Amino acid sequence: MDLVNHLEGRLLFAVPKKGRLQQATLDLLSGSDIQFRRETRLDIALVKNHPIALVFLPAADIPTFVGEGRVDLGITGGDQVAEYEAHSPATEDTGVEKVLDLGFGQCKLQVQVPEKGEIKGPEGLVGRNVVTSFVGLTEQYFAGLEGLGDKMVNGNGDVPVRNQLRTKIKYVGGSVEAACALGVADGIVDLVGKILEGWSVIRGMLTAVESGETMKAAGLKAIDTVVESTAILIKSKHPSNQKLVDMIASRINGVITAQKYVLCQYNVDRNLLETVTKITPGKRAPTITALEDPRWAAISSMVLKEKIASVMDELTACGATDILVLNIANSRAG
Numbered sequence: 001m002d003l004v005n006h007l008e009g010r011l012l013f014a015v016p017k018k019g020r021l022q023q024a025t026l027d028l029l030s031g032s033d034i035q036f037r038r039e040t041r042l043d044i045a046l047v048k049n050h051p052i053a054l055v056f057l058p059a060a061d062i063p064t065f066v067g068e069g070r071v072d073l074g075i076t077g078g079d080q081v082a083e084y085e086a087h088s089p090a091t092e093d094t095g096v097e098k099v100l101d102l103g104f105g106q107c108k109l110q111v112q113v114p115e116k117g118e119i120k121g122p123e124g125l126v127g128r129n130v131v132t133s134f135v136g137l138t139e140q141y142f143a144g145l146e147g148l149g150d151k152m153v154n155g156n157g158d159v160p161v162r163n164q165l166r167t168k169i170k171y172v173g174g175s176v177e178a179a180c181a182l183g184v185a186d187g188i189v190d191l192v193g194k195i196l197e198g199w200s201v202i203r204g205m206l207t208a209v210e211s212g213e214t215m216k217a218a219g220l221k222a223i224d225t226v227v228e229s230t231a232i233l234i235k236s237k238h239p240s241n242q243k244l245v246d247m248i249a250s251r252i253n254g255v256i257t258a259q260k261y262v263l264c265q266y267n268v269d270r271n272l273l274e275t276v277t278k279i280t281p282g283k284r285a286p287t288i289t290a291l292e293d294p295r296w297a298a299i300s301s302m303v304l305k306e307k308i309a310s311v312m313d314e315l316t317a318c319g320a321t322d323i324l325v326l327n328i329a330n331s332r333a334g
């Protein structure tokens with residue numbers, strides 16, 4: 001099939017073609033009932049049930065395609081958007097707009113140095129060699145450290161900040177963590193992932209901790225954070241079909257909300273209504289239904305998944321009974 005001729009009239013939606021964000025993105029599309037079949041080796045897939053074409057691109061390239069208005073919508077890391085913005089400042093027609101934070105792909109872009117080396121803080125890297133895949137953000141960061149922060153304008157004959165920096169910043173496309181051991185760098189600026197740790201009894205919620213496995217394995221330690229990131233849905237300044245963009249954003253938001261919340265149902269003596277509704281206030285307000293026994297009421301309320309165990313403990317302690325927790329398949333909120 002000549003795919004290019006089938007793109008006419010379709011909203012172009014860029015999704016990561018590989019890597020850490022791909023599976024969660026595909027799960028979101030499936031939860032949003034965006035149906036497609038991707039032919040082997042093809043980076044464009046036509047959506048069967050909407051006038052949309054998915055374009056599979058490297059996460060790092062998605063902000064450029066969206067920012068230049070070649071693609072209407074995209075899912076990528078907030079770090080990639082920040083990097084794009086560091087070297088391509090937005091104009092009236094170019095640049096990306098953030099639509100939704102998607103919550104997955106949590107990571108931090110950090111300054112790292114050899115654990116056993118002499119450099120203790122980021123100032124120790126000024127004037128030295130730094131290797132990264134995020135050149136724009138790293139230049140901005142060291143410009144700040146070197147006191148060049150307010151001279152970052154490239155136009156009007158100003159010397160680009162890159163040429164004024166004393167720190168030498170070099171680009172590599174991957175395996176950044178090897179640069180110090182190989183003698184190419186004194187320090188690096190690289191991503192450190194976050195993983196869900198599990199239930200914290202102390203905090204009464206699910207907690208995420210830094211993974212840092214790659215960093216530790218390479219004998220490095222983090223000495224500062226340049227940017228924190230999660231996956232985001234972005235759109236171009238003038239999308240070809242704003243109505244469709246709104247529909248997709250609303251569907252994706254529904255899936256994310258459904259993943260974050262559970263529905264908690266229980267019965268309670270009406271005298272306790274004021275107390276228990278403070279424990280389960282819901283997103284807007286809890287639903288209170290009358291029971292056959294006029295002294296009792298049934299309550300139904302959305303509760304953050306990460307808090308449900310402590311909420312159930314509190315409800316039980318207050319005298320609520322028949323507490324049920326149900327998963328939410330999908331949702332739409334106002």
Ligand SMILES: Nc1ncnc2c1ncn2[C@@H]1O[C@H](COP(=O)(O)OP(=O)(O)OP(=O)(O)O)[C@@H](O)[C@H]1O
Nearest residue numbers: 018019020021058059077105106107174191193194
């Ligand atoms: N360890 C990690 N934990 C969580 N999220 C990460 C991690 N590493 C990267 N990410 C997120 O995923 C995005 C894509 O990174 P990833 O390395 O998977 O891309 P890729 O397209 O496979 O690139 P490459 O070929 O350079 O590895 C990053 O921009 C970041 O937002």
Ligand SMILES: O=P(O)(O)OC[C@H]1O[C@H](OP(=O)(O)OP(=O)(O)O)[C@H](O)[C@@H]1O
Nearest residue numbers: 174175176191192193211212213214215
């Ligand atoms: O904190 P961790 O969970 O160990 O993850 C961090 C690593 O993940 C990313 O690399 P990736 O594995 O995508 O490969 P790359 O080095 O080729 O970019 C990043 O660049 C780090 O090297």
